[in-house]
Amino acid sequence: MKRITIKDVAREAGVSITTVSHALSGQGVMKQETRDRVVEIAKKMQYMPDWNGRNLKASETGTLGVFTASIKGYYGILVDAMYEECHANGYEMEIFITDSGDSLLQILLSRRVDGAVILHSGFQERHEKVLQDSELPTVFLDREIQTKYVSSVLFDSYQTGRMAAEYLFSLGHRRLMTIRGENTYDGIERHRGFEDYLKEQGYPLEADYLLNGYFDRWKAYGEMKQFLERKLPLPDAIFAANDDSAFGCIKALVEAGYNVPADVSVLGCDDIELSQWYVPALTTICTHMTDQGATAMKELAGLMRGNCSGKLHMIKGRIIERASCRRAE
Amino acid sequence: MKRITIKDVAREAGVSITTVSHALSGQGVMKQETRDRVVEIAKKMQYMPDWNGRNLKASETGTLGVFTASIKGYYGILVDAMYEECHANGYEMEIFITDSGDSLLQILLSRRVDGAVILHSGFQERHEKVLQDSELPTVFLDREIQTKYVSSVLFDSYQTGRMAAEYLFSLGHRRLMTIRGENTYDGIERHRGFEDYLKEQGYPLEADYLLNGYFDRWKAYGEMKQFLERKLPLPDAIFAANDDSAFGCIKALVEAGYNVPADVSVLGCDDIELSQWYVPALTTICTHMTDQGATAMKELAGLMRGNCSGKLHMIKGRIIERASCRRAE
DNA sequence: CTGAAAGCGCTTACAG
DNA sequence: CTGAAAGCGCTTACAG
Numbered sequence: 001m002k003r004i005t006i007k008d009v010a011r012e013a014g015v016s017i018t019t020v021s022h023a024l025s026g027q028g029v030m031k032q033e034t035r036d037r038v039v040e041i042a043k044k045m046q047y048m049p050d051w052n053g054r055n056l057k058a059s060e061t062g063t064l065g066v067f068t069a070s071i072k073g074y075y076g077i078l079v080d081a082m083y084e085e086c087h088a089n090g091y092e093m094e095i096f097i098t099d100s101g102d103s104l105l106q107i108l109l110s111r112r113v114d115g116a117v118i119l120h121s122g123f124q125e126r127h128e129k130v131l132q133d134s135e136l137p138t139v140f141l142d143r144e145i146q147t148k149y150v151s152s153v154l155f156d157s158y159q160t161g162r163m164a165a166e167y168l169f170s171l172g173h174r175r176l177m178t179i180r181g182e183n184t185y186d187g188i189e190r191h192r193g194f195e196d197y198l199k200e201q202g203y204p205l206e207a208d209y210l211l212n213g214y215f216d217r218w219k220a221y222g223e224m225k226q227f228l229e230r231k232l233p234l235p236d237a238i239f240a241a242n243d244d245s246a247f248g249c250i251k252a253l254v255e256a257g258y259n260v261p262a263d264v265s266v267l268g269c270d271d272i273e274l275s276q277w278y279v280p281a282l283t284t285i286c287t288h289m290t291d292q293g294a295t296a297m298k299e300l301a302g303l304m305r306g307n308c309s310g311k312l313h314m315i316k317g318r319i320i321e322r323a324s325c326r327r328a329e
Numbered sequence: 330m331k332r333i334t335i336k337d338v339a340r341e342a343g344v345s346i347t348t349v350s351h352a353l354s355g356q357g358v359m360k361q362e363t364r365d366r367v368v369e370i371a372k373k374m375q376y377m378p379d380w381n382g383r384n385l386k387a388s389e390t391g392t393l394g395v396f397t398a399s400i401k402g403y404y405g406i407l408v409d410a411m412y413e414e415c416h417a418n419g420y421e422m423e424i425f426i427t428d429s430g431d432s433l434l435q436i437l438l439s440r441r442v443d444g445a446v447i448l449h450s451g452f453q454e455r456h457e458k459v460l461q462d463s464e465l466p467t468v469f470l471d472r473e474i475q476t477k478y479v480s481s482v483l484f485d486s487y488q489t490g491r492m493a494a495e496y497l498f499s500l501g502h503r504r505l506m507t508i509r510g511e512n513t514y515d516g517i518e519r520h521r522g523f524e525d526y527l528k529e530q531g532y533p534l535e536a537d538y539l540l541n542g543y544f545d546r547w548k549a550y551g552e553m554k555q556f557l558e559r560k561l562p563l564p565d566a567i568f569a570a571n572d573d574s575a576f577g578c579i580k581a582l583v584e585a586g587y588n589v590p591a592d593v594s595v596l597g598c599d600d601i602e603l604s605q606w607y608v609p610a611l612t613t614i615c616t617h618m619t620d621q622g623a624t625a626m627k628e629l630a631g632l633m634r635g636n637c638s639g640k641l642h643m644i645k646g647r648i649i650e651r652a653s654c655r656r657a658e
Numbered sequence: 659c660t661g662a663a664a665g666c667g668c669t670t671a672c673a674g
Numbered sequence: 675c676t677g678a679a680a681g682c683g684c685t686t687a688c689a690g
Contacts, residue, residue: 051439052385053667076405095424110380345661382683
């Protein structure tokens with residue numbers, strides 16, 4: 001197999017490769033007729049420029065990269081939300097799934113993308129340092145960094161944790177349980193906010209009523225099942241750190257013969273699409289995931305234009321009242 | 330900002346760039362001590378090779394590309410399933426979301442990837458022709474092509490459509506309805522199989538009982554609602570072309586006061602994770618989505634090794650009996 | 659075991 | 675308005 005190069009097009013058109021390059025890129029001045037003819041010939045020959053040749057010399061790739069460890073569930077929604085905004089700003093979008101921060105950094109700084117959105121817990125401080133030196137415009141979705149070239153879009157998880165506790169309190173519930181999430185920024189902060197509020201109200205969380213759901217449906221289900229087997233008093237209400245673990249928790253409760261919300265209220269967090277379809281429809285806290293993704297990409301486009309230096313966008317949660325929580329008698 | 334190049338490393342280490350290149354790539358023979366020293370220095374200097382420089386000369390990029398128009402829902406699950414298999418075969422995976430077949434082809438043939446999995450209805454015959462000439466190993470997930478370098482992994486949608494009709498028939502249902510999907514390969518074939526079976530049995534599908542759900546939850550919901558307003562006799566059973574439209578359909582039925590499956594049986598297709606969580610748990614046809622993705626990537630890795638020429642993998646559906654269908658009295 | 663040199667396919671000042 | 679030439683950062687025969 002033989003690739004068609006710019007040389008082939010030049011020969012066919014009877015011009016220099018410079019002229020071909022100019023004609024195709026729209027750069028420089030030239031007779032319109034020459035331009036049209038060259039473009040026509042290149043098209044007929046199915047000429048596809050070698051990306052590597054082009055970018056080796058050129059300073060920009062026209063591509064923004066999204067770096068993540070997974071596109072499952074929550075992550076997929078975030079990434080998906082970035083796409084439209086990316087195109088609207090005239091960039092191609094490329095998604096890199098990597099398992100380590102090292103390989104992420106490698107790709108990030110190998111001149112394949114002009115800017116990046118990063119959502120990857122494997123990206124550590126030592127990686128951040130190198131990134132800073134590179135001056136590559138970057139937006140983080142899972143940590144707070146603000147420098148000339150780096151912004152963050154964060155969900156206000158601490159405040160959300162407080163909001164969850166406050167809401168359940170306002171319904172009259174006092175014996176609360178929580179199914180906390182992973183040890184990521186979100187997981188830690190959501191939980192901290194929840195505990196802080198309870199402590200302040202004088203009803204600190206009891207150890208038996210802290211379950212580990214790891215943001216996972218099945219793990220939450222398992223933890224809840226185990227809890228029920230211990231025959232401790234049922235809590236008045238449960239705050240599940242995300243909707244998925246709320247579903248797992250409700251399933252365990254229902255299977256054990258309890259009714260939600262008659263016997264116990266369950267509050268989720270995220271407002272994924274399923275939540276309004278679930279039975280009972282899930283009362284939850286909307287984290288505006290689509291918004292997070294779009295905001296991140298918009299912020300990146302801004303950094304690219306250089307018209308603003310690093311910012312912190314803090315996105316706030318909002319309670320969505322449905323059927324899985326009720327007021328205490 | 331100044332990038333560190335191979336020259337900088339060579340100077341620092343007091344060797345030639347050839348030696349640096351050899352040391353880092355593990356190619357060629359050299360004193361272990363020299364290799365170690367160079368690697369050490371490169372690491373300390375945070376040297377990240379320029380991807381474009383590397384690939385311009387090198388014949389392989391070590392990267393496989395996945396091309397799709399979206400990573401939402403169904404597509405996300407497929408793509409996600411490819412990742413592990415890709416890494417297991419020693420390749421990096423890159424996902425390109427593009428809106429047109431033209432831009433897809435452009436990227437495909439720009440020497441950024443060594444092979445590709447394509448799942449994109451915008452990729453047309455004229456694109457296929459050019460792809461053939463390029464001899465790039467490729468696996469399609471949404472059409473049947475088999476050449477020396479191109480394989481397909483398909484879900485046997487026609488057979489699945491037949492299976493759906495046959496199953497509902499076996500439960501004693503005769504007045505059937507279907508909520509068909511989009512005009513993609515899957516949508517068309519699933520529907521054709523369903524209709525064919527009914528025709529053969531002497532109970533051809535009535536026009537009023539053919540709804541268009543476009544594989545979409547809300548569209549199916551809307552269509553079903555409209556149907557119910559027309560006060561036509563309820564069907565005995567409904568085949569929804571995918572689980573999502575089954576949920577939409579059930580929601581409309583429940584809101585109108587009907588019970589599933591007491592008043593009408595509903596059969597889905599796909600077996601997405603939600604189906605077993607739904608109330609009623611959805612009887613559906615498992616399309617082995619994860620398997621499809623993994624098989625596609627495995628097949629691509631095979632094509633890369635050149636140890637087999639293009640194949641067709643046909644994946645069969647399997648009925649999963651749950652609670653949304655019941656036997657007619 | 660190491661290095662000088664050619665060259666991958668482009669872009670981009672610069673000269674004409 | 676067009677083209678010759680330098681050069682982007684690497685890899686890879688090849689020579690020593």
